[in-house]
Amino acid sequence: MRETLDFLLHDWLNVQQLNARERFSDHSRETFDAVLDTCERIAREKFAPFNRLVDTEEPRFDGERVHLPQATHDALAAYVGSGMLSAAQDDAHGGMQLPCVVEMAANCFFSKASVAMSGYAMLTNGNANLLMAHGTEAQRRVFAMNEFSGRWFGTMCLSEPQAGSSLSDVATRAEPDGADFEADPLGPRYRLTGHKMWISGGEHEITENIVHLVLAKIPGPDGKPLPGTKGISLFIVPKHLVDIDGQLTGERNDVALAGLNHKLGYRGTTNCLLNFGEGRFTPGGQPGAVGYRVGQPGDGLRCMFHMMNEARIGVGLGAVMLGYAGYEASLDYARQRPQGRPMTAAGKDASQPQRPIIEHADVKRMLLAQKSYVEGGLALALFCARLVDELHTAPPEAADGAKLLLEVLIPIAKSWPSEWGLEANSLAIQVLGGYGYTRDFPVEQYWRDNRLNMIHEGTHGIQALDLLGRKVVMDGGRALMALATRVNDTVQRAAQVPGLSEASNELAAALAAVGSTTKKAWSTGVPEEALANATPYLQAFGHTVLAWIWLDVVLSLEAGAVRTAFSAAPTHDDQRREPSAADRPRREDDFAQGKRAAQRYFFAYELPKIHAWLGVVARRESLTREMQDRWF
16 A cells, blocks of 8 residues: 555645745655655554454443443554644744645554544644634644644544434534633633534543533523524533643533443444533532634534545545455455465366465456546545645645635545445455455455445435535536646546546546536525435546546556646755656556556446436436335
8 A cells, every 4th residue: 555655645645845935835745755754653553463452342331431442442542643633833832844745644553453443633633723823822732732743532423313414403502601702811601501412432541531522502692592503603522621731620411421332343443422510520510511603603624524525535545445445455364365276268277276266267357446536536635635735835826726625525525435434344344255254354344334424424315405505606616617627637648548448438538427417406496306316426536537637647657747736836946856757757667557457447347337327317317206105
């Protein structure tokens, strides 16, 4: 995997170009490599050996505290010690000012080694990043800084037992805590009551405190909850109360664990039902959990989606790495497992030795499918992370373009890897045959862990509605047109390369089909008709995006090819200047041939699927809308 990661970062995404920007000017290829080396080592030594252990020794609640294997504590202590929690933050805040794309690449190793243990850190990082963007100076200093240091971990609390993805039905309430509630130095102080469900990392003793970010409804002018999402605000609700200096006061907040959920996968991450303000604890002698409002009243969803979008890219990357882990395990097995003999015109010769199953065409098909899914998905996730760097550090015009691309790609970055990374895991089990179902091999656990990612941070249906219902039509379709421009650029360059012109034409046709289908879906202007088949649209859109990613990736292997995803700009430092095209011959090594084979597989076996998916969208197939409950 490391060779692919280095190739994507340096030969395709051209991360060296970022070093010419002031924020990243202290970095070089050497510093980026050092970060990757450190994370790869920690993941190999502290996470991977205990992935099965934390799956079988699930978190246990004895009525007072949650028990986790010591390996979880040790692994996360090593992660904290690496500085990765604050890696992208300013030097002044104890960070490394790493580009987002390098930070995410480094975190790949932890997701691949143990996605369950690494989940605590991902949530904490997203929580703290949100506070840096929307919190007050005191909230950033007291809560975010202590999370970046690893002294405290964090969560996000959205779902409720009666309201999963329907946030307008949130029932948790927040009432101002006294007449002077606005005067608290940590932010406007409220008392929260309610229940939150499916809270990953919601209770543990890995750190001395847990910082919950909680969505709750505040009262309107008449004292009653506002309807829909209007009154939803965001609150910092620490497990233990703290003072303005970030020290624990010794008083427990009224946040109580009601129980642990025992899931199909991710078993090493605690998953909790939390009660807020049930009266088990009474901070300050008053009922209700103490919470400090983040941002303005009613601004909760806007603030929370800052974390949600980062989390969606992170979920997609985690799904990719689980798929990658399964791919590598099944590839290793296929190279060692002897079974079957060559078929000749006279039949099989039983006197001949068996051959490794990797020599069978159908096993190669399954391995190629996995390779195309996981390496393509990794490229997609890193491309989106590179866009985040463009958004924050590029000149205004380039930053605006990156924002548009992120708008339309985030639903794909989350949903596509979680579906096709899972399919990769299913194929890995198939390669191992009966052994794939057993705990003697890791592939069954990878599948179980990955199955959750299709639901994490918004189901496929929600991502589909977001894509077709909002992203591709907003601002007159500007985001879709921005993506089409990038795809067409790849199409035009590939058309000039021998061996890629046919793929260029196929991608152009796929893009045209997506565009015409989008218009047909909305041709009546009736949302119910357009969106009934949003999920097939999401699948077709995702496959078209991955075909584009693959074609762009293999273009960077060609003779004289400019690094395609992000072309280099001249800099003042000759050592950072892009080599001339003439300096790069066509790569013909096994690594490059493997990439070309994966691209060919995707275009031959996967891209044709889009036409069936788009068909039901284009004709606004009414079956699912007309189906009656009693007919089931």
